[in-house]
Amino acid sequence: MKNETLITAEGLKELNQELDYLKLVKRKEISEKIKVALAFGDISENAEYDEAKNEQANVENRIAKLELMIKNAKVIKEVKNNGIVSIGSRVTIKDLEFDEIMEYTIVGSAEADPFKGKISNVSPLGKALLDKKIGEIIEVESPTGDMIKYEILTV
Structure with missing residues (x-):
């Protein structure tokens, strides 16, 4: 597969944990920031709103990247210590x-x-x-x- 992501089992677990955190925790935090910023009124000159929207875009980009990496993940088999360097060594x-x-x-x-x-x-x-x-x-x-x-x- 051309787009495969070589990764260890531990690395895949870390990617999944980060993805869960971004989807379940960070998205809610940003949503709250946007609500608070909207309460200030006019969004055309609202720095808090702009900052929250930028953060939201960054998080959504990271989520998309993580989902693609996880989808294309090829878990590296645990290496046998035969004295030869390979991925996972x-x-x-x-x-x-x-x-x-x-x-x-x-x-x-x-x-x-x-x-x-x-x-x-x-x-x-x-x-x-x-x-x-x-x-x-x-x-x-x-x-x-x-x-x-x-x-x-x-x-």
Whole structure:
């Protein structure tokens, strides 16, 4: 499927929870804000009304995006730890230049969050790690164009 969203079971659960929250809680909150803003009268110069309508549009866009991602979700099977990096693998790597050790989980782009240690399988680092083994050295081009070497320590 061309539009499929690769995702872990945990990631799919998080998307469904966010969707439920937006539909059941956030929509009601925004609806109340709009009602309150309308009570102020003239909506042509009503900042509260404009803000609430913008928030409503953003939430509805996010709901549509989540629904599409969930509809097209392809849950990644739990990986067997065979020492080869695949989507769903937890990988420890070492930056050979700075002697820095990092740990990432390779996930589909829908649930990538580098601040939580989840990198996309289509990111430069994620792509470079896929199908590699413990002990291998990979090279990844940084955003500045420099090549960074990493050693895979654990999978």
